[in-house]
Amino acid sequence: MIVFEFKAKGKKSQYQAIDEAIRTYQFVRNKCIRHWMDNKGVSKAALSKYTKVLARSYPFAKNLNAMSRQAASERAWSSIARFYDNCKRGIKPVGYPKFKKHSRSVEYKTQCWKLLSPKRIQFKEFGTLKLIGTYDLAFYPVELIKRVRVVRRADGYYVQFCIKLDVTEEVEPSGRAIGLDVGLEYFYTDSDGHHEENPRFYRRNEKRRSKLNRRFSRTEKGSKNRAKARIRLAKLDLKISRQRIEHAKRVARCVILSNDVVAYEDLKVKNMVRNHKLVKSISDAGWYQFRSWLEYFGKKFGKITIAVEPHFTSQNCSNCGEVVKKSLSTRTHKCSCGCELQRDHNAALNILKKGLGTAGHVGTSLNQWNASGDLTKSQQLPELASGRTVTALLTDSGLSMKVEL
Ligand SMILES: [Zn+2]
Numbered sequence: 563m564i565v566f567e568f569k570a571k572g573k574k575s576q577y578q579a580i581d582e583a584i585r586t587y588q589f590v591r592n593k594c595i596r597h598w599m600d601n602k603g604v605s606k607a608a609l610s611k612y613t614k615v616l617a618r619s620y621p622f623a624k625n626l627n628a629m630s631r632q633a634a635s636e637r638a639w640s641s642i643a644r645f646y647d648n649c650k651r652g653i654k655p656v657g658y659p660k661f662k663k664h665s666r667s668v669e670y671k672t673q674c675w676k677l678l679s680p681k682r683i684q685f686k687e688f689g690t691l692k693l694i695g696t697y698d699l700a701f702y703p704v705e706l707i708k709r710v711r712v713v714r715r716a717d718g719y720y721v722q723f724c725i726k727l728d729v730t731e732e733v734e735p736s737g738r739a740i741g742l743d744v745g746l747e748y749f750y751t752d753s754d755g756h757h758e759e760n761p762r763f764y765r766r767n768e769k770r771r772s773k774l775n776r777r778f779s780r781t782e783k784g785s786k787n788r789a790k791a792r793i794r795l796a797k798l799d800l801k802i803s804r805q806r807i808e809h810a811k812r813v814a815r816c817v818i819l820s821n822d823v824v825a826y827e828d829l830k831v832k833n834m835v836r837n838h839k840l841v842k843s844i845s846d847a848g849w850y851q852f853r854s855w856l857e858y859f860g861k862k863f864g865k866i867t868i869a870v871e872p873h874f875t876s877q878n879c880s881n882c883g884e885v886v887k888k889s890l891s892t893r894t895h896k897c898s899c900g901c902e903l904q905r906d907h908n909a910a911l912n913i914l915k916k917g918l919g920t921a922g923h924v925g926t927s928l929n930q931w932n933a934s935g936d937l938t939k940s941q942q943l944p945e946l947a948s949g950r951t952v953t954a955l956l957t958d959s960g961l962s963m964k965v966e967l
Contacts, residue, residue: 564861568695570712570719572688579688580668580712580719586626587634588665590616594638595659606643609635627686629671633709637669667713667722675710683710683721693721701807701854733863739823741914743875743906744849747893749813751906753914761809767802774798806848814855818865824856825917828869868917880911 572580593616594609604612613631617624623631641659648656676684680700684690693699699707702725709724741753749758774795781788817824829849853869860867879886881901888895888905895901895908903911 564725566695566697566699566723566725567713568693568697568721568723570721571692571694572690572719576688576691577719580714582622583626583630583668583687583712584665584714586623587630587668588662589620590623590626590631590634591638591665592661594635595642595661598638598642598659606636606639609639625687626668627674629674630668630687633669633671666715667711670710670712672707677704685712691719691721698850698854699723701851701858733819735822736820738821739914739918740817740821740825741910741912741917742817742824742826743909743913744827744829744852745906745909748906749848750852751904751910752817753907753910755904755907757904757906758813761805763805763809767798767805771795771798771802807851810848810851811855814852815859818856818859818863818867821865823866823868823917824860825868825870825913826853826856827872827875827913829853829872870913870916875912875916876905876909878912880908880915 590613594612597612598604598609610632613623613628613635617628617631626634638659641657645657645659648654670685674686677699678684678690680698681693682690683693706725707723708726711722711724713720713722742750743752744750747757749760751757774791778788778791778795781791857867859865874885876895877885877887879895879897879899879901880903882897882899884897884899886895886897893905895903895905901908
């Protein structure tokens with residue numbers, strides 16, 4: 563399960579309704595605990611039934627919808643179950659279920675909310691909230707969103723999405739690590755020197771879009787033709803974004819399956835926006851989608867994905883570490899140590915080193931290993947979800963990976 567959190571924007575009256583829901587949710591949960599205390603041996607199903615009794619006896623409990631009342635009784639049950647479990651296994655303290663005094667959240671089941679768009683969620687109880695955040699929910703099928711919680715914090719309200727990723731699929735470890743550099747010229751360049759070309763439909767779509775856009779701006783405001791042109795443009799945009807996602811997904815899956823460790827730059831969309839010319843190309847290259855899919859498939863197949871600080875990756879020499887200044891238009895990296903590489907290839911090598919250097923123990927970096935000569939040193943990378951550990955070995959002959967099951 564992974565949790566995405568968004569800041570929620572709504573009206574004051576909506577916030578009040580959320581507060582009310584949180585209060586009622588806590589009330590129902592505590593009542594369920596009380597009911598269990600008074601009737602020891604009561605079952606989970608009986609607790610869930612009991613919420614109906616509560617709704618009948620307390621008008622405000624009725625305002626909280628039935629599914630959320632159920633969710634509250636499940637919450638109560640999970641602390642009861644934990645208590646039973648601790649008793650059985652002899653774990654101390656046993657954690658006797660307690661009443662909650664300061665709940666800050668309310669949980670909703672699938673039937674109680676609807677995503678109107680990746681950035682707007684509608685609740686049956688208090689209407690539509692705008693979601694502010696950088697995650698893109700569009701990447702995850704709605705069926706995978708198992709729970710939605712609304713959380714109150716000091717600085718406002720948040721919506722959390724609990725997403726169930728498919729059970730990690732076991733795949734044969736490839737024993738390979740790779741660094742990826744995204745540029746304008748290619749979709750990506752990897753640390754083996756492979757260039758992945760930008761798909762052809764990018765250019766084609768761009769031409770079609772500007773043509774439609776010109777046609778749109780020639781139409782008269784408020785006219786029927788303008789409305790038609792707008793729809794045509796919107797449809798093309800939708801097609802473009804779908805094609806991009808499909809492409810990014812396919813390439814990311816392929817990269818993840820053929821490597822155990824994938825390092826890439828932690829490019830912030832915010833920083834990219836400052837450079838207007840760059841942002842068009844970068845967004846065009848679908849880098850953002852690509853990265854999200856890398857992380858998605860990384861989790862799915864139990865591989866490691868590492869986002870590294872994007873500083874100096876193109877300027878430093880991947881062989882000796884020396885700084886070799888170059889402008890955006892310089893396409894080759896040429897160092898006094900004799901290292902001559904295509905610019906992006908050099909950057910991808912630096913990204914890989916950085917990734918392997920920062921992911922493991924703090925204090926050892928691959929550069930130090932390099933300097934220490936021909937010694938073979940290993941570095942433990944964080945344990946994988948599937949319980950595998952990956953060890954990166956840097957030897958004379960280069961980098962090798964060891965994956966332990
Ligand atoms: Zn050099």
